[in-house]
Amino acid sequence: MSAQAPTVPLLTPYKLGKFILSHRVVLAPLTRQRSYNNLPQPHSILYYTQRTSNGGLLIAEACEVSETARGYSDMPGIWTKEQVEAWKPVVDAVHAKGGVFVCQIWHAGRVSNSEFQPNGQAPISCTDKPLTPQLRSNGIDVDEFTPPRRLMTDEIPQIVNDFRLAARNAIEAGFDGVEIHGAHGYLIDQFMKDQVNDRKDQYGGSLENRCRFAREIIEATVNEIGADKVGIRLSPFADHMESVDSNPEALGLYMVQSLNKYRILYCHMVEPRMKATGVKNESPGSLLPMRKAFSGTFIVAGGYDRKDGNNAVAEGRADRIAYGRWFLSNPDLPKRFELNAPLNKYDRSTFYTSDPVVGYTDYPFLETTA
Numbered sequence: 169m170s171a172q173a174p175t176v177p178l179l180t181p182y183k184l185g186k187f188i189l190s191h192r193v194v195l196a197p198l199t200r201q202r203s204y205n206n207l208p209q210p211h212s213i214l215y216y217t218q219r220t221s222n223g224g225l226l227i228a229e230a231c232e233v234s235e236t237a238r239g240y241s242d243m244p245g246i247w248t249k250e251q252v253e254a255w256k257p258v259v260d261a262v263h264a265k266g267g268v269f270v271c272q273i274w275h276a277g278r279v280s281n282s283e284f285q286p287n288g289q290a291p292i293s294c295t296d297k298p299l300t301p302q303l304r305s306n307g308i309d310v311d312e313f314t315p316p317r318r319l320m321t322d323e324i325p326q327i328v329n330d331f332r333l334a335a336r337n338a339i340e341a342g343f344d345g346v347e348i349h350g351a352h353g354y355l356i357d358q359f360m361k362d363q364v365n366d367r368k369d370q371y372g373g374s375l376e377n378r379c380r381f382a383r384e385i386i387e388a389t390v391n392e393i394g395a396d397k398v399g400i401r402l403s404p405f406a407d408h409m410e411s412v413d414s415n416p417e418a419l420g421l422y423m424v425q426s427l428n429k430y431r432i433l434y435c436h437m438v439e440p441r442m443k444a445t446g447v448k449n450e451s452p453g454s455l456l457p458m459r460k461a462f463s464g465t466f467i468v469a470g471g472y473d474r475k476d477g478n479n480a481v482a483e484g485r486a487d488r489i490a491y492g493r494w495f496l497s498n499p500d501l502p503k504r505f506e507l508n509a510p511l512n513k514y515d516r517s518t519f520y521t522s523d524p525v526v527g528y529t530d531y532p533f534l535e536t537t538a
């Protein structure tokens with residue numbers, strides 16, 4: 169009798185809503201700043217298809233939901249007809265290889281600069297508290313921010329509506345769903361975190377009030393495209409972009425309990441060890457209480473390698489693992505995990521550069537003999 173190869177938990181199939189996925193390795197959303205004039209380019213087709221496997225799940229880089237959502241240069245948008253048309257061939261190409269493709273919808277909030285805003289106006293946020301200049305996760309660039317303008321209460325439904333329309337546009341472009349970007353110090357996270365949100369209206373103060381904006385966006389998006397096409401990403405423990413909460417456990421638990429009633433496609437949470445997006449730290453925090461309290465598919469991300477991902481799936485700490493930097497530098501990551509093959513190292517200095525090839529589509533595939 170021949171010995172059976174041991175099962176690799178990351179390589180086991182998983183049913184996500186109506187999708188039968190062939191493994192648990194997810195492409196994490198990765199901003200690449202190569203979408204000139206906010207339009208995905210032909211090189212995006214190559215980048216995403218390189219990372220597509222039959223039955224794999226890909227989450228697109230953050231896409232701006234409106235003109236005021238912009239925060240960095242050359243990020244793709246999903247608010248105009250032209251942007252929708254430009255996404256179509258990218259999505260079609262991923263589908264042709266059997267991938268399931270979700271669009272991350274995003275608003276920068278105060279993580280912006282007037283140069284990106286319509287008429288050079290101040291960026292919008294839940295607050296008018298400014299953000300100090302921040303080092304990017306490539307460890308090189310420093311971003312400067314314009315002090316934000318605090319949204320008036322009656323302006324907030326318009327921003328909720330921008331997310332709703334972006335979700336509709338994503339489906340029009342052919343995406344299988346959307347991931348609401350509620351993480352990493354951007355607009356939704358700014359509302360949720362008590363060290364940023366200093367509002368006195370129904371969107372500030374109590375935990376319930378601070379999460380109201382997120383809940384309204386989820387509800388509007390679910391009503392527009394259906395709960396089976398809506399995921400969300402949250403990072404209650406992160407302090408990226410000075411977005412900190414004094415009780416991240418309570419925030420995370422409150423949010424997953426709120427999500428349960430919508431029966432959305434998935435909840436995607438960033439590990440407490442990823443305080444900033446590109447730096448792994450030791451942390452006493454844990455996502456386990458949220459994993460247990462959430463009744464749907466739970467995706468985790470942040471500092472995972474093959475061994476850690478396998479353990480998390482085997483121990484039931486997560487249903488699927490999203491990989492960022494390792495998937496960036498290893499377009500065939502699921503194959504490498506299957507074979508336990510060595511990984512290409514990533515080059516942080518090219519993370520946010522604008523070349524259509526370098527640090528993007530030039531990472532080598534594993535050389536396999538036929």
Ligand SMILES: Cc1cc2nc3c(=O)[nH]c(=O)nc-3n(C[C@H](O)[C@H](O)[C@H](O)COP(=O)(O)O)c2cc1C
Nearest residue numbers: 196197198199229230469470471472491492493519
């Ligand atoms: C170059 C780069 C771009 C990123 N862009 C996004 C993004 O658009 N949206 C998002 O939610 N997270 C973004 N992240 C965070 C990653 O999705 C991921 O959570 C992080 O890299 C930690 O996972 P890892 O240890 O597997 O890399 C980005 C990270 C990097 C390194």
